[in-house]
Amino acid sequence: MTNTPIIETQQLSKRFGERQAVLDLNLEVPRGSAFGFLGHNGAGKTTLIRMLLGLTAPSTGTMHMLGRALPQAHSEVLARVGAIVEEPHFHQHLTGRENLRVIAAARGSEAMDRIEGSLRRVGLLDRGDDRVRTYSQGMRQRLGVARCLLPDPELLILDEPMNGLDPGGILELRTMVRDLVGEGRTVFLSSHLLDEVEKTCDAAAVIDRGRLIAQGPIDTLLAQDRAELEIGCGQTHLALDVLDGHPAVINARETLDGIRLILTEIGAAAQINSTLVESGVPVFRLEPVRHSLEQRFLEITSRVGEAQS
Amino acid sequence: MNFDITRRMLAAEILKLRRNRTIMTVACLLTFGMMALTFGYDAIQHASNPTQHGPAGGLLGFGRAVKSLGLYFALLAASLIGTEAGTADISSGVFRDLVATGRSRLVLFGVRAPAAILVTFALTGTTFLLSIALSFVLAGGQPTPSLSLILQSAGWILLCNAVVCAFAVGVGSPTGSRGATLVTVIGWQTVATELLLHIQSLGSARDALLTPGLGQLMPVPGDVAGISMAAGLAVAVVAAWAIVPTLIGGWRTQTTDA
Numbered sequence: 001m002t003n004t005p006i007i008e009t010q011q012l013s014k015r016f017g018e019r020q021a022v023l024d025l026n027l028e029v030p031r032g033s034a035f036g037f038l039g040h041n042g043a044g045k046t047t048l049i050r051m052l053l054g055l056t057a058p059s060t061g062t063m064h065m066l067g068r069a070l071p072q073a074h075s076e077v078l079a080r081v082g083a084i085v086e087e088p089h090f091h092q093h094l095t096g097r098e099n100l101r102v103i104a105a106a107r108g109s110e111a112m113d114r115i116e117g118s119l120r121r122v123g124l125l126d127r128g129d130d131r132v133r134t135y136s137q138g139m140r141q142r143l144g145v146a147r148c149l150l151p152d153p154e155l156l157i158l159d160e161p162m163n164g165l166d167p168g169g170i171l172e173l174r175t176m177v178r179d180l181v182g183e184g185r186t187v188f189l190s191s192h193l194l195d196e197v198e199k200t201c202d203a204a205a206v207i208d209r210g211r212l213i214a215q216g217p218i219d220t221l222l223a224q225d226r227a228e229l230e231i232g233c234g235q236t237h238l239a240l241d242v243l244d245g246h247p248a249v250i251n252a253r254e255t256l257d258g259i260r261l262i263l264t265e266i267g268a269a270a271q272i273n274s275t276l277v278e279s280g281v282p283v284f285r286l287e288p289v290r291h292s293l294e295q296r297f298l299e300i301t302s303r304v305g306e307a308q309s
Numbered sequence: 310m311n312f313d314i315t316r317r318m319l320a321a322e323i324l325k326l327r328r329n330r331t332i333m334t335v336a337c338l339l340t341f342g343m344m345a346l347t348f349g350y351d352a353i354q355h356a357s358n359p360t361q362h363g364p365a366g367g368l369l370g371f372g373r374a375v376k377s378l379g380l381y382f383a384l385l386a387a388s389l390i391g392t393e394a395g396t397a398d399i400s401s402g403v404f405r406d407l408v409a410t411g412r413s414r415l416v417l418f419g420v421r422a423p424a425a426i427l428v429t430f431a432l433t434g435t436t437f438l439l440s441i442a443l444s445f446v447l448a449g450g451q452p453t454p455s456l457s458l459i460l461q462s463a464g465w466i467l468l469c470n471a472v473v474c475a476f477a478v479g480v481g482s483p484t485g486s487r488g489a490t491l492v493t494v495i496g497w498q499t500v501a502t503e504l505l506l507h508i509q510s511l512g513s514a515r516d517a518l519l520t521p522g523l524g525q526l527m528p529v530p531g532d533v534a535g536i537s538m539a540a541g542l543a544v545a546v547v548a549a550w551a552i553v554p555t556l557i558g559g560w561r562t563q564t565t566d567a
Contacts, residue, residue: 050405050566050567053405053408053409054408054409054411054567055405055408055409055566055567056566056567074411075411075412075413076411077411078409078410078411079410079411081409081411083406083409085405085406085409088406089401089402089403089405089406090401090403091325091397091401091403092401093328093329093330094324094325094328098324098328099403101321101324102321102324102325102403102407103403103406103407103410104317105314105317105318105320105321106314106318106321106407106410106412106417107410107412108313108314108317109313109314109317112317147406151410
């Protein structure tokens with residue numbers, strides 16, 4: 001049970017009239033991790049979340065959450081899930097504490113007892129008696145997280161939780177997500193802020209035009225099909241001449257302080273270094289080029305886009 | 310679902326309503342304020358010309374108060390509060406968060422009307438107490454209402470509140486729009502119904518309207534649009550006006566995307 005994915009979908013699809021919002025989605029979210037769910041606006045991220053939470057019914061396919069089939073076990077499963085969908089909404093005329101009471105009332109007496117702790121955890125204890133209409137966007141996001149904590153959730157589903165947060169707020173949220181994961185919870189974090197997902201999450205999935213196009217640990221997602229190597233060296237023209245026709249080199253070009261190579265595999269770096277040194281090229285730095293999640297995301301989604309067009 | 314959760318959800322629903330200052334202020338003015346104004350106006354008229362204008366209180370004054378409270382003032386207050394109860398979660402966007410708790414949508418819908426009825430009756434009940442007091446204080450030697458009539462009137466006002474609240478919640482829950490619901494409920498009850506009641510050619514079809522049904526069950530003397538019907542039919546009509554919108558509202562709440 002503990003090794004089963006906390007969220008699992010199979011061939012999950014959702015159609016709104018003529019528009020296919022999600023198509024044949026096979027997603028697996030590992031337990032006890034921070035999982036990023038990436039996609040452009042309108043890619044289908046929120047639609048998936050809405051299906052998981054029972055806000056809209058899937059057209060076809062199956063869903064499991066916390067090891068239970070949905071929608072059959074929705075009420076039992078959702079009692080252990082906290083969620084923010086799109087942006088957190090509240091009754092503007094009620095205070096933050098009263099808004100939590102409204103949701104806690106639907107969850108049960110234990111949730112009522114967690115209101116103060118939840119407010120304290122998100123740093124809103126001293127503003128809990130102020131009306132929500134006086135809250136900033138960042139405070140509303142934090143109140144939304146406090147609302148998610150009311151059921152003492154095994155799983156938190158946060159849809160674009162960093163929207164409207166200032167850099168300090170983003171850092172706080174990142175720390176909170178890691179703390180929550182440290183407590184053994186799973187955080188499913190939908191976002192288009194790729195840099196934040198890279199810094200916060202252990203694993204991620206990329207969705208584009210309703211289709212899942214990649215998923216796995218962040219490191220695996222960042223890994224390239226081909227290896228790229230940055231070499232700091234003198235005599236760059238000599239270096240390029242030496243490497244011209246080398247079997248491990250696919251492409252070579254000059255940079256400001258050396259050359260950049262695309263290799264058949266990163267293991268060839270040592271051999272390249274030997275060749276250059278033996279040819280009299282002074283090498284002072286070798287560094288594999290690490291692509292950001294943003295670069296990978298754009299690369300993956302544009303590749304899919306080209307294939308579809 | 311246990312009783313404790315139902316009680317807490319009802320309390321939360323009442324909290325949402327009573328903390329809405331605008332709604333509560335307007336509802337207070339429509340009930341308490343209008344009743345005080347009516348009695349005050351009648352008392353001034355009586356004081357200025359006792360031969361032409363009878364005392365503001367007494368049995369007659371009480372009858373006028375009960376009728377206006379049940380069919381007009383409380384109707385407006387119940388429409389306002391019922392509409393708020395029916396639409397607040399959807400229009401604020403909180404409904405999806407409530408659904409995401411795993412609580413049944415029917416339960417979420419089911420606590421709205423009782424909460425609206427309780428809040429409305431807190432206002433109309435207070436207003437009713439005021440009208441009883443003024444009926445005795447301003448009786449001017451005229452007969453005063455009996456305990457039995459007072460209790461029957463209280464029950465009838467509660468019925469009027471309950472039906473209109475249920476109607477408003479039933480209309481409001483599928484639309485989620487305060488404006489559209491208010492216009493529909495108040496427009497139907499105060500404009501459309503009045504127009505239909507005056508179309509004689511509709512004959513007994515007018516019996517299906519809510520106002521004549523409530524009027525037939527009214528415990529104080531008085532005529533509502535000159536229509537009379539059997540008490541059993543009146544009960545059926547009134548029940549239908551509460552039950553049908555409630556069923557529609559519950560069904561839409563259950564089936565619509567949140």
